[in-house]
Amino acid sequence: MRSLVDPIDHLQLHSLLQLSVAGVRLDITQAVLFMWIGCGVLVTMFLLASRQTAVVPRGMRVVLEVLLLFIREDIVKRTMGIHGIRYFPVIATLFFFILVCNWVGLVPLPRSYTATSNISVTAALALFVFVLVQVEGVRIKGIRGYLRGFIPEGVPSMLLPLMVPIEIISLVARPFSLAIRLFANMLAGHILILVFIGMATTGFWLLKAVPLLGAAVMSLFEIFVGLVQAYIFSMLTAIYLSEAVGES
């Protein structure tokens, strides 16, 4: 019996509205739509929470404050020290943006889609982090200090022709690792959920219970994975920024 759910098809982008600006296609796909839904939910939650003026927080503000303070204290300050606080908005927004994109795809809505399971989304974020780190490195250290970062301390000059390319490759590999880690984790989890659901649509009715249970368990696990991946992405961003500007 053929499965009624094709996981790969589900993960393909479908144009909901075709747009083109200066020859560049800016189609509104389900990835864009669910990214906007996630952003809308995120902004709404924060704006509602920030309206509270009571000293003692309540409701969603408690959760958001806990996460904000966690990012400020355990990611930004612990990695970059007190001077890294100027990067807090960027790192916090990366965390929450990735988190809502990871989670919004788990909500069973029509054409539900996890934006971070698309390599274009994660690559865009990784590229932004890469550019930010290089720009801040040059801005804080100057061009000479920035370039000196490619020469590891204590390395004999004979090894420099080998070490400098390795450092450059290591630097360039970072956005790839950032993008592929997030993309692969979210994609794998969602494919697994879709495979379980596909299995549940075929076969004898008694056998449907096991894959449905698997899909439910995987969905719960994906909530955790989504949180962990958002943390890893923002933590690595903080570490890269710390390395780029820390020794100034």
Added chain:
Amino acid sequence: MAMLPLPLISPVLAAGDSTVSGQGLLKLDVGLMIWTWVSFFVVLYVLSRYAYKPMLALVRQREKRIQETLAKAEDARLRAEAVAAERERVLKHAQEEAQKVVDAAREAAEAQGRRIVDEARQDASRIVKHAEEELDRQRRNAMAELGETVADLAVEAASRILHHELDRSAHRALIDSVIEELEQKSG
């Protein structure tokens, strides 16, 4: 077509027009990347300006208030400890004062008691002495009266026995001298 158990499946069935192969998953979509940047920067701007600042300001205000409250509580605790120590000191001082008063009262009472006993003893001895003197005086008076009576009786008896009228004053002197001798002998 059978109903599927999760709503997640229904849009998949609706989107049955897709035939893209799995290799397309790694293809970069510039349009999606641009939308990602735009969405991210809009969220970054809105949250930085309208959410993070007021929320963290309120957190700082709360932290400050908590610190102030803790400082006040610490101050109140120190003051309470000082008051308790002062109270202990005053109580101890009062106890010491009370003890002193009690001791002084006890000493005064004991001294007064001793004085009263001494006075009583002195009074008693004086009374006894006075009684002894009085007794002695009474005894002497009695002896004197007795001597006179004896003398009179003796004279009367002698005069009756002898039937002889004697010179009463001469006998009287003789008898008095005898009585004096007797008194000297007796005491």
